[in-house]
Amino acid sequence: xxxxxxxxxxxxxxxxxxxxxxxxxxxxxxxxxxxxxxxxxxxxxxxxxxxxxxxxxxxxxxxxxxxxxxxxxxxxxxxxxxxxxxxxxxxxxxxxxxxxxxxxxxxxxxxxxxxxxxxxxxxxxxxxxxxxxxxxxxxxxxxxxxxxxxxxxxxxxxxxxxxxxxxxxxxxxxxxxxxxxxxxxxxxxx
Amino acid sequence: xxxxxxxxxxxxxxxxxxxxxxxxxxxxxxxxxxxxxxxxxxxxxxxxxxxxxxxxxxxxxxxxxxxxxxxxxxxxxxxxxxxxxxxxxxxxxxxxxxxxxxxxxxxxxxxxxxxxxxxxxxxxxxxxxxxxxxxxxxxxxxxxxxxxxxxxxxxxxxxxxxxxxxxxxxxxxxxxxxxxxxxxxxxxxxxxxxxxxxxxxxxxxxxxxxxxxxxxxxxxxxxxxxxxxxxxxxxxxxxxxxxxxxxxxxxxxxxxxxxxxxxxxxxxxxxxxxxxxxxxxxxxxxxxxxxxxxxxxxxxxxxxxxxxxxxxxxxxxxxxxxxxxxxxxxxxxxxxxxxxxxxxxxxxxxxxxxxxxxxxxxxxxxxxxxxxxxxxxxxxxxxxxxxxxxxxxxxxxxx
Numbered sequence: 233x234x235x236x237x238x239x240x241x242x243x244x245x246x247x248x249x250x251x252x253x254x255x256x257x258x259x260x261x262x263x264x265x266x267x268x269x270x271x272x273x274x275x276x277x278x279x280x281x282x283x284x285x286x287x288x289x290x291x292x293x294x295x296x297x298x299x300x301x302x303x304x305x306x307x308x309x310x311x312x313x314x315x316x317x318x319x320x321x322x323x324x325x326x327x328x329x330x331x332x333x334x335x336x337x338x339x340x341x342x343x344x345x346x347x348x349x350x351x352x353x354x355x356x357x358x359x360x361x362x363x364x365x366x367x368x369x370x371x372x373x374x375x376x377x378x379x380x381x382x383x384x385x386x387x388x389x390x391x392x393x394x395x396x397x398x399x400x401x402x403x404x405x406x407x408x409x410x411x412x413x414x415x416x417x418x419x420x421x422x
Numbered sequence: 423x424x425x426x427x428x429x430x431x432x433x434x435x436x437x438x439x440x441x442x443x444x445x446x447x448x449x450x451x452x453x454x455x456x457x458x459x460x461x462x463x464x465x466x467x468x469x470x471x472x473x474x475x476x477x478x479x480x481x482x483x484x485x486x487x488x489x490x491x492x493x494x495x496x497x498x499x500x501x502x503x504x505x506x507x508x509x510x511x512x513x514x515x516x517x518x519x520x521x522x523x524x525x526x527x528x529x530x531x532x533x534x535x536x537x538x539x540x541x542x543x544x545x546x547x548x549x550x551x552x553x554x555x556x557x558x559x560x561x562x563x564x565x566x567x568x569x570x571x572x573x574x575x576x577x578x579x580x581x582x583x584x585x586x587x588x589x590x591x592x593x594x595x596x597x598x599x600x601x602x603x604x605x606x607x608x609x610x611x612x613x614x615x616x617x618x619x620x621x622x623x624x625x626x627x628x629x630x631x632x633x634x635x636x637x638x639x640x641x642x643x644x645x646x647x648x649x650x651x652x653x654x655x656x657x658x659x660x661x662x663x664x665x666x667x668x669x670x671x672x673x674x675x676x677x678x679x680x681x682x683x684x685x686x687x688x689x690x691x692x693x694x695x696x697x698x699x700x701x702x703x704x705x706x707x708x709x710x711x712x713x714x715x716x717x718x719x720x721x722x723x724x725x726x727x728x729x730x731x732x733x734x735x736x737x738x739x740x741x742x743x744x745x746x747x748x749x750x751x752x753x754x755x756x757x758x759x760x761x762x763x764x765x766x767x768x769x770x771x772x773x774x775x776x777x778x779x780x781x782x783x784x785x786x787x788x789x790x791x792x793x794x795x796x797x798x799x800x801x802x803x804x805x806x807x808x809x810x811x812x813x814x815x816x817x818x819x820x821x
Binding site for chain 1: 432465471481492495496600611
């Protein structure tokens with residue numbers, strides 16, 4: 233960490249918003265991209281990113297210099313995203329109970345129908361939502377965000393070996409899901 | 423390599439995380455095995471599809487909106503009492519209870535606040551510890567500004583035009599609530615001033631002296647021995663003061679001026695001697711003469727080298743002052759938690775004290791009554807006898 237950063241952190245802790253602006257500028261876009269990959273919704277991602285960065289500002293005094301600043305910030309972003317997901321999930325469950333027939337029908341679109349309307353990109357993204365969230369999370373960080381194994385391990389506070397195994401399991405699951413949901417997908421890819 | 427092994431490494435191959443020889447082996451296998459090749463292609467294409475999902479652009483006006491929110495967040499909260507009235511009421515109630523309880527005991531409520539002060543004072547006496555370093559010219563905190571006359575060095579002893587050679591050592595004892603941050607901060611500041619950390623250590627849990635008072639007093643300490651350009655020493659000390667609670671500062675200065683210029687003169691003399699020896703060497707013809715001159719020359723040269731090393735050493739210690747910082751981690755004295763703990767402890771102790779008091783009062787009362795029983799009996803008997811006599815007298819009078 234540079235002296236400049238330490239200086240800015242100290243000023244920000246004292247309540248200087250300008251210093252915080254300088255400090256945070258470089259992290260805004262990556263944080264938003266991260267929220268986007270977790271939430272998949274543009275407006276919601278913007279909202280959650282803002283919430284997370286305000287959290288960063290308010291809690292900067294608790295930053296212990298143990299991890300790098302970027303790791304610390306992304307951890308907060310990730311946790312805020314997860315909280316937001318939990319909330320929307322709860323809301324979804326409630327609305328599903330109200331009219332679950334419609335909800336169920338929506339889930340069971342025939343593959344033929346969807347293949348016509350969706351391209352490969354959305355297909356992969358949608359399938360990603362169906363696999364185990366822990367594995368999906370690592371895939372998002374690795375394959376969408378392009379962070380290294382070590383960075384991901386630091387963000388999620390898990391060992392690098394766990395990142396490796398989740399990634400490998402997740403990719404296998406993703407592949408199987410795609411083949412299952414879209415039998416023609418492989419020919420589409422090839 | 424078989425399929426099983428190849429599949430194991432497939433992910434690393436996709437992420438390009440493999441050693442060259444392993445990668446070679448896998449690629450070799452993929453060439454021969456269609457199933458694995460297919461597997462690899464599919465995985466790679468999924469990865470590529472995922473990569474196209476990034477990166478989304480930041481929404482327009484995101485930065486401005488964020489800054490607006492931050493400015494709002496950093497404004498002092500107006501509705502503090504309204505928002506937190508439950509907390510404040512709760513704290514007030516606990517305080518009131520404590521004051522009532524301690525008030526009943528006849529102890530001043532001020533003692534509640536006194537406890538944390540006492541803890542903070544525990545280390546203060548060390549600030550008065552005498553400096554014991556031999557040859558220390560100045561003692562105590564911040565006396566480094568002392569001029570040389572005050573320190574007992576008359577002005578005329580130094581060479582007027584030559585700079586003084588003064589070595590400065592400062593040792594500081596500080597306390598902080600966040601030792602890691604401060605340790606790092608100081609180390610970086612030392613580098614910032616163009617100095618370096620000669621030695622540094624952090625960690626080593628130790629059990630604090632007032633562990634009995636505080637349950638959670640397992641705190642850490644850290645040390646930094648730093649070398650700092652002499653001109654920036656004062657600034658560094660100020661920096662340390664700004665970022666931690668300074669408990670003591672000891673400054674010692676060693677004036678090496680006299681010694682330095684003595685040695686310097688000695689070196690000059692030796693150099694003249696060396697030149698003369700060289701001249702002699704050129705003139706010498708006899709083998710014995712040459713040998714003895716050469717011997718002498720060698721001796722003079724080594725002496726010059728040794729003394730020059732000595733001078734360089736002093737120069738380095740003069741240019742770079744030594745700053746020793748000893749850090750101790752302490753509980754944040756402003757934290758509510760510690761006050762709460764002593765408060766609850768006060769209440770508990772007070773309660774026990776009062777129960778004891780009641781027991782002791784009852785005991786005392788019983789002892790009092792029992793011990794005075796003989797006297798009471800005597801007084802009672804006298805009274806009864808007195809009444810009996812009075813009655814008799816009354817009766818006689820009536821007759």
